[in-house]
Amino acid sequence: MKSDSIHITQIIHSTTHKEMADHFAVCWIKKEVKAIEIDQVRYKNVSNSIFFLSPEKDWKVTKKDSSTSCGYILYLDNEVLNHPQLSNLHINQVRIFNAGEIPLFKLSPGIEKRTQAILEMIDELLGSHLNHKDDAILSLLNTFFVYCDGQCNIKSVASNNGSKTNVVYNFKSLVDKHVFEYHEVGHYAELLNISPKYLNECVKEVLNVPSKSIIIEQLLMRSRHALKFSSKTIKEISYDLGFTSPDYFSYFFKNHTGISPSALRNS
Incomplete structure (x- = not known):
């Protein structure tokens, strides 16, 4: 993978703006967030949710007053999402609906800690020089999206146009x-x-x-x-x-x- 194919950052500032214009963004919002604004539309009550945003969307996340991290932003380019290990996941069907409704997925109770652990491991691996780290990152991404598919019902986003x-x-x-x-x-x-x-x-x-x-x-x-x-x-x-x-x-x-x-x- 190219060095800029995957990037991850924590939501720790009072306002987190979109950083990578040509990447898809997976916004996992844990807690302590006032709102996420997407194309000037404000979404509140989004704790423990995942937004999947196409590169065309402009967005920002506004925190409540807290010094702790309240989630992660995971940036992925097309090369990663087209990788054979990920290409058959339902998240890739969501990609074709980038002109319509914003995909919002509510995580089930108890999944938050697992989701955080996966994203923390991805973050750690991206900063490492371990052998086979690309394979490990892809495996973790696959696990992350399988959780999304099972717990957030991504299938419902892809409409039944047959x-x-x-x-x-x-x-x-x-x-x-x-x-x-x-x-x-x-x-x-x-x-x-x-x-x-x-x-x-x-x-x-x-x-x-x-x-x-x-x-x-x-x-x-x-x-x-x-x-x-x-x-x-x-x-x-x-x-x-x-x-x-x-x-x-x-x-x-x-x-x-x-x-x-x-x-x-x-x-």
């Missing part, structure tokens, strides 16, 4: 894997053995966005990450992402973000 939900989930999984090669909806429709029209119909019904926007979202997410955290030139990044030229990459990026790649890199 085959259309499966189409969208498979489409997003393919985009995660092949976005460097394929930028057009038609390529993914062909891989799924369906028409582009039906693929777009499924995405519109399940996520209320065009299928093309899923590809654009992935390209922008990976572009931002490469521009901020790699030493590659903009030309190298553009070709890595499958663009035909650096000029077209710059046009694409500025058209969708309002700033140029070089401006983001220097910000």
Whole structure:
């Protein structure tokens, strides 16, 4: 795993803001929290809860007056969530519903200590130099999400749209894997053995966005990450992402973000 694929931090300050723009955030809130604010909507009475937040969401956690930790924020990138050890978990079905209702999972009584122990072990391992620590971290993440699935009923978040939900989930999984090669909806429709029209119909019904926007979202997410955290030139990044030229990459990026790649890199 890359060094920035997983990051964990405790909720210890009066206000904890989102730190990693391109990562999913798992907010485990134990106690002593006034509220969590997501896209300017305030949620109260959230003790002993888990929020699963997509990179598009803006959020912050506000504590009550206390010096003790009241939970953890676990940041995960797509590479981790797509790992074979985690890819079949229901938490990955939740990922496709990032445009709708915020997934909130209430933990059952007695699970809090187990949840805290798992997150503390992940935190400890991330700061260590032990052999096979990546395998240990993935195993702990798997255990954590299995607890979420069993105790928080994650399955209920993925609605019963039947085959259309499966189409969208498979489409997003393919985009995660092949976005460097394929930028057009038609390529993914062909891989799924369906028409582009039906693929777009499924995405519109399940996520209320065009299928093309899923590809654009992935390209922008990976572009931002490469521009901020790699030493590659903009030309190298553009070709890595499958663009035909650096000029077209710059046009694409500025058209969708309002700033140029070089401006983001220097910000």
